[in-house]
Amino acid sequence: MESGYIVEMKGISKRFGSVQALNQVDLELREGEILGLVGDNAAGKSTLMKILSGAHSADSGKISIAGQEVSIRDPRDARRCGIEMIYQDLALCNNLDVARNIFLGREYTRGVSLLRILDKKKMYAESAALLKRLKINISSPRLKVERMSGGQRQMVAAAKAIAFEAKILLMDEPTAALGVREANTLLRLIKDLRDEGHSIVLITQRVPDILAIGDRVMVLKGGQRQGILDVSRVGLDDVVELIVRGRAGTESEEDTVDYLSFG
Amino acid sequence: MSADRRFEPQTISRTERWGETLQWLIEYRAFILLAIAVVYAVLFVPFFATERNITQMTTQFSIDGIISIGLTILMIAWGIDLGVGATMALGGVVFALAQDLGVPIAALLGILAGACVGIVNGFVVTKMRVNFFIATLSSMVAVQGITFIISEEMTIYGHAEGFGWMGSAKLGILEFPALAFFGIGIIAHLIMTQTRIGTYWYAIGGNADASHRAGLHVNLLFALAFVVAGLCSGVAGVLLASRSVSANPGVGRDTALFAISATVIGGTSLFGGVGNVLGAVAGVLLLGVIRNSLNLLGVSAYWQWVIQGIILVSVVISDVYVNRRRRTA
Numbered sequence: 001m002e003s004g005y006i007v008e009m010k011g012i013s014k015r016f017g018s019v020q021a022l023n024q025v026d027l028e029l030r031e032g033e034i035l036g037l038v039g040d041n042a043a044g045k046s047t048l049m050k051i052l053s054g055a056h057s058a059d060s061g062k063i064s065i066a067g068q069e070v071s072i073r074d075p076r077d078a079r080r081c082g083i084e085m086i087y088q089d090l091a092l093c094n095n096l097d098v099a100r101n102i103f104l105g106r107e108y109t110r111g112v113s114l115l116r117i118l119d120k121k122k123m124y125a126e127s128a129a130l131l132k133r134l135k136i137n138i139s140s141p142r143l144k145v146e147r148m149s150g151g152q153r154q155m156v157a158a159a160k161a162i163a164f165e166a167k168i169l170l171m172d173e174p175t176a177a178l179g180v181r182e183a184n185t186l187l188r189l190i191k192d193l194r195d196e197g198h199s200i201v202l203i204t205q206r207v208p209d210i211l212a213i214g215d216r217v218m219v220l221k222g223g224q225r226q227g228i229l230d231v232s233r234v235g236l237d238d239v240v241e242l243i244v245r246g247r248a249g250t251e252s253e254e255d256t257v258d259y260l261s262f263g
Numbered sequence: 264m265s266a267d268r269r270f271e272p273q274t275i276s277r278t279e280r281w282g283e284t285l286q287w288l289i290e291y292r293a294f295i296l297l298a299i300a301v302v303y304a305v306l307f308v309p310f311f312a313t314e315r316n317i318t319q320m321t322t323q324f325s326i327d328g329i330i331s332i333g334l335t336i337l338m339i340a341w342g343i344d345l346g347v348g349a350t351m352a353l354g355g356v357v358f359a360l361a362q363d364l365g366v367p368i369a370a371l372l373g374i375l376a377g378a379c380v381g382i383v384n385g386f387v388v389t390k391m392r393v394n395f396f397i398a399t400l401s402s403m404v405a406v407q408g409i410t411f412i413i414s415e416e417m418t419i420y421g422h423a424e425g426f427g428w429m430g431s432a433k434l435g436i437l438e439f440p441a442l443a444f445f446g447i448g449i450i451a452h453l454i455m456t457q458t459r460i461g462t463y464w465y466a467i468g469g470n471a472d473a474s475h476r477a478g479l480h481v482n483l484l485f486a487l488a489f490v491v492a493g494l495c496s497g498v499a500g501v502l503l504a505s506r507s508v509s510a511n512p513g514v515g516r517d518t519a520l521f522a523i524s525a526t527v528i529g530g531t532s533l534f535g536g537v538g539n540v541l542g543a544v545a546g547v548l549l550l551g552v553i554r555n556s557l558n559l560l561g562v563s564a565y566w567q568w569v570i571q572g573i574i575l576v577s578v579v580i581s582d583v584y585v586n587r588r589r590r591t592a
Contacts, residue, residue: 053476055475074478075476076478085476087476089473091470093465093470093473093474093536095465095468095469096465096469100465104466104474106478118459
């Protein structure tokens, strides 16, 4: 890892029709850190992470993982690079149970060749152990996701991303749909994961969350990077200022913001 | 809250329990209704429980039943094929036309003809992005045309040795088509419950976007489900031709209605992601028992259509209800 970063994205651009979602964006993620990715709506946060997770492909730019340039064309490529993403819409199959969601695309099988069958016993046992390790309040991995609360679904999505010990975790608004207690549980889990050595990008509108558990925070605005700040050296006002006015302070004076909406 | 307390089983309210019971009853409705229909028929329908009637009845509905099994897999993956009847007719005609190559090769060609229709449907739906209703309706018309062209609008009779074997061979009270139906049903059930691809078909039917993000080849899996439906239609066509020792290019006009009815009665949702093959088998048996009983009771074919239509509308309404509950859960 010559650069010292586990993830480096250089000059990433993405256009959807007439909308320039990302314009020459760089991102660097250090090993074992929580990097907050913040910005107003349509800033390009999710698009940038979807490019890293393989859900979208970039129009231009380069991605390096641990110093090696990689080509991420689909989610399988991202997984091979040790990247997992928790999507804002959770990306769960509600008609399947917890274990099948966790192992979707990576099921354990037994038997030979074409006659390989699912090793359900192993998948249920490992899912149960994972739920217990993460202190997730779900009575059984056999429970269908459609029978669960929003908070439980969020935790299943987190468990799914964590199950295979991905080095790099991307989380898109993981606390957005959660109550205070559930959000705190998840934030504690994210911090634990960082302490275990995972590198995490956390997209959120809740800036105080980042200030509480993050190491650095990167601000996007209108598809462009505005700056990257060290959490230990800034406060809520500095981050919100950057979100609203951008690095050049180009917004008009009439632009005001209710800081509470970010917290 | 302590860590241990988080793992206490959650209590279920009486309303939730009733909701779950109702959902269970709807999900397994085919088995319950089948038991009721069989008991009624045995007690009140003359000649129903005779060996000859059971043999004939199982053979009759098993050919359409094989198509139901293929459709079940396709509908779980959130697709549908309205042209299964036309594909069945094509399979039978190809089988009859190729009989001079030997019955096994001819049968294989008939089945492959069905698979080819499935490949075309899968390609048009996944690569050309055509809605599956429109795609399969269009291919149905085209396949019907091809079938009439290659058969020169005539029924082709079986003259090769062994042509009718598959339609008439018997084991116990069951003829080969019924044995094939139950055999294919068991294999399909095992594929759907015990293998990766079965899980993937459920996954793409439940949430195709999430499945893509989980690394599944959604388009390929969806196209394969069309191929399975085509294969099953081809098998049905070969068995029908063998049983009647002839291939009629015009057969299969009611097949899609029967197969879709049986599949939906069996618990497969029109909205994808939900269903099971054994339920579809039970749905086929249920419709078969009802149709046979009505025949034995002398009810006219037109009234039978009315009854089948009412049954289909009822199960579709219950499917919409269950789906609404599921999505608002």
